[in-house]
Amino acid sequence: MKIALLGYGKMGKEIEKIALERGHEIVLKKTEENDFNGLENADVAIDFSIPTAATENISTCFNYNIPVVSGTTGWLEQYDEMVVLCNEKNGAFLYGSNFSVGVNLFFELNAYLAKLMANIKEYNVSMEEIHHTQKLDAPSGTAISLADGIIAATDYTNWTLENPSENQIHIDAKRIEDVPGTHSVFYKSAVDEIEIKHTAFSRQGFALGAVVAAEWIKGKKGIFSMKDVLNLG
Numbered sequence: 001m002k003i004a005l006l007g008y009g010k011m012g013k014e015i016e017k018i019a020l021e022r023g024h025e026i027v028l029k030k031t032e033e034n035d036f037n038g039l040e041n042a043d044v045a046i047d048f049s050i051p052t053a054a055t056e057n058i059s060t061c062f063n064y065n066i067p068v069v070s071g072t073t074g075w076l077e078q079y080d081e082m083v084v085l086c087n088e089k090n091g092a093f094l095y096g097s098n099f100s101v102g103v104n105l106f107f108e109l110n111a112y113l114a115k116l117m118a119n120i121k122e123y124n125v126s127m128e129e130i131h132h133t134q135k136l137d138a139p140s141g142t143a144i145s146l147a148d149g150i151i152a153a154t155d156y157t158n159w160t161l162e163n164p165s166e167n168q169i170h171i172d173a174k175r176i177e178d179v180p181g182t183h184s185v186f187y188k189s190a191v192d193e194i195e196i197k198h199t200a201f202s203r204q205g206f207a208l209g210a211v212v213a214a215e216w217i218k219g220k221k222g223i224f225s226m227k228d229v230l231n232l233g
């Protein structure tokens, strides 16, 4: 398969390594410095760029009729716009705040726990995410997905990075050198605490998941998520 990499930083390079190992070819390495030359030859594009570049990258793929998998975080207020555009162009689009199998299972566990806790008012929920110091967005896309999972099942209405009111989920976003990504969800009462936690040891799991998603989306049309790729229902 011919792959266009939109973003060739820490993730782009890790994805390249895994894509080559799986027999794919890289036809474009897009950064801030170059243009989309080569995108026309791709079977699929993988966008891991920066928040301000994601929508241009994704919409350009729709214009070229190339299926696109995006893992870039920090641009989600424009997600609905991209969905409309994808449908207008009869394209294929898959966004994932986190492509690792482990985190996608963690999303399911989080949703299940939130459902269990929905009517148990003794517990307050909060979250922590820890990432490397180069990360541009806070909270992480993964933390937002986890918060959305809790909001869907409980009386919590939104998340905040500081001073939560009663119906807000507090997310503590920490930046520590070289941490690939750690997410925890806490339910605390006066007498105890339940914690669920996912720790990434490297970027390998994110990158493998993105390549598997790219292999999966080739030849498809529509809007997808990692739930579809991993058959999580």
Ligand SMILES: NC(=O)C1=CN([C@@H]2O[C@H](COP(=O)(O)OP(=O)(O)OC[C@H]3O[C@@H](n4cnc5c(N)ncnc54)[C@H](OP(=O)(O)O)[C@@H]3O)[C@@H](O)[C@H]2O)C=CC1
Binding pocket: 006, 007, 008, 009, 010, 011, 012, 030, 031, 032, 033, 048, 049, 050, 051, 053, 057, 070, 071, 072, 073, 074, 096, 097, 098, 099, 100, 134, 206
């Ligand atoms: N969904 C997931 O599983 C994961 C998502 N991420 C997300 O992926 C994104 C990238 O992360 P990471 O690789 O660590 O970041 P890096 O900062 O290491 O890389 C970003 C890359 O984007 C490039 N870039 C800048 N402008 C453009 C543009 N206009 N078009 C295309 N590329 C551009 C940069 O180019 P230049 O070098 O020229 O500046 C650089 O190559 C982030 O949003 C991060 O949150 C990260 C890990 C996992």
Ligand SMILES: O=C(O)C1=N[C@H](C(=O)O)C[C@H](O)C1
Binding pocket: 073, 097, 098, 131, 135, 139, 140, 141, 142, 143, 180, 181, 182, 206
């Ligand atoms: O920027 C990162 O590095 C990561 N970003 C994603 C996010 O914002 O959730 C996924 C992962 O945690 C690493």
